[in-house]
Amino acid sequence: MTADDRSAEDSGIRLWHVPQARSFRILWFLHETGLPHRVERLSFAGKALRDPAFLAISPAGRVPAVQIDGATMFESGAILEYLCETRAPHMGRAPGHPERRAWLEWLHYAETIGQHLAQLTQQHIVLREDWMRSPTVMRLEAMRLARALDGVARAVGGQDWTLASGFSAADVALGYGVHLARRFVRFDDSPGLAAYHARLTARPGFQAALAADGAPEIYTRDFYEAPDDQPR
Numbered sequence: 001m002t003a004d005d006r007s008a009e010d011s012g013i014r015l016w017h018v019p020q021a022r023s024f025r026i027l028w029f030l031h032e033t034g035l036p037h038r039v040e041r042l043s044f045a046g047k048a049l050r051d052p053a054f055l056a057i058s059p060a061g062r063v064p065a066v067q068i069d070g071a072t073m074f075e076s077g078a079i080l081e082y083l084c085e086t087r088a089p090h091m092g093r094a095p096g097h098p099e100r101r102a103w104l105e106w107l108h109y110a111e112t113i114g115q116h117l118a119q120l121t122q123q124h125i126v127l128r129e130d131w132m133r134s135p136t137v138m139r140l141e142a143m144r145l146a147r148a149l150d151g152v153a154r155a156v157g158g159q160d161w162t163l164a165s166g167f168s169a170a171d172v173a174l175g176y177g178v179h180l181a182r183r184f185v186r187f188d189d190s191p192g193l194a195a196y197h198a199r200l201t202a203r204p205g206f207q208a209a210l211a212a213d214g215a216p217e218i219y220t221r222d223f224y225e226a227p228d229d230q231p232r
């Protein structure tokens with residue numbers, strides 16, 4: 001039992017997590033804010049996410065899920081909002097804040113990026129046989145991901161973070177996707193995005209979460225290239 005685990009018994013935050021999955025957003029947030037927590041490690045390899053006990057916590061059998069304040073929650077965006085409201089107001093932008101709307105937009109834009117990452121993960125990794133995959137879908141999704149990332153690069157612009165007022169949970173939500181996107185999209189033509197990524201990953205909270213993530217079990221290659229569409 002670690003020091004974090006011990007203090008988690010008081011704070012009550014328990015995170016169900018699979019290495020490299022969207023639950024990394026919550027893991028990063030918890031390290032970023034220093035909130036005590038306990039991590040329940042799951043794997044996509046077995047049937048743990050389809051166990052009725054876990055489905056009672058997360059209806060689609062997805063991570064993240066958390067136990068907090070005597071109840072359970074699913075959906076990373078909802079969990080981040082709740083954590084900001086109840087424990088880390090500096091990471092949120094409360095109602096009435098001039099950047100409230102922008103904060104909500106970028107916090108949830110993370111799932112616009114997430115849907116392309118999920119498609120690319122399915123095409124390159126989950127579908128194991130070549131005949132199951134579509135090079136057209138792989139290229140289309142990589143292109144759509146690149147366009148969605150352009151939107152992030154424009155929002156950051158000359159700032160350090162998405163919002164002018166500073167780092168927030170929106171950067172954590174987006175940052176997970178930006179970090180993962182480098183496995184499918186090259187950042188060579190987007191120095192602003194590359195610099196944003198470098199700032200995100202240099203944060204001690206990100207580094208601590210990376211160290212706590214667990215052995216990679218989804219992404220093993222640095223880059224997943226879309227194959228040629230020509231008949232072989």
Ligand SMILES: N[C@@H](CCC(=O)N[C@@H](CS)C(=O)NCC(=O)O)C(=O)O
Binds near residue numbers: 022049061075076077
């Ligand atoms: N919108 C949800 C998506 C959660 C999600 O799809 N998580 C993936 C991992 S990145 C998962 O648990 N997949 C397991 C499955 O599809 O069976 C969130 O942001 O929490």
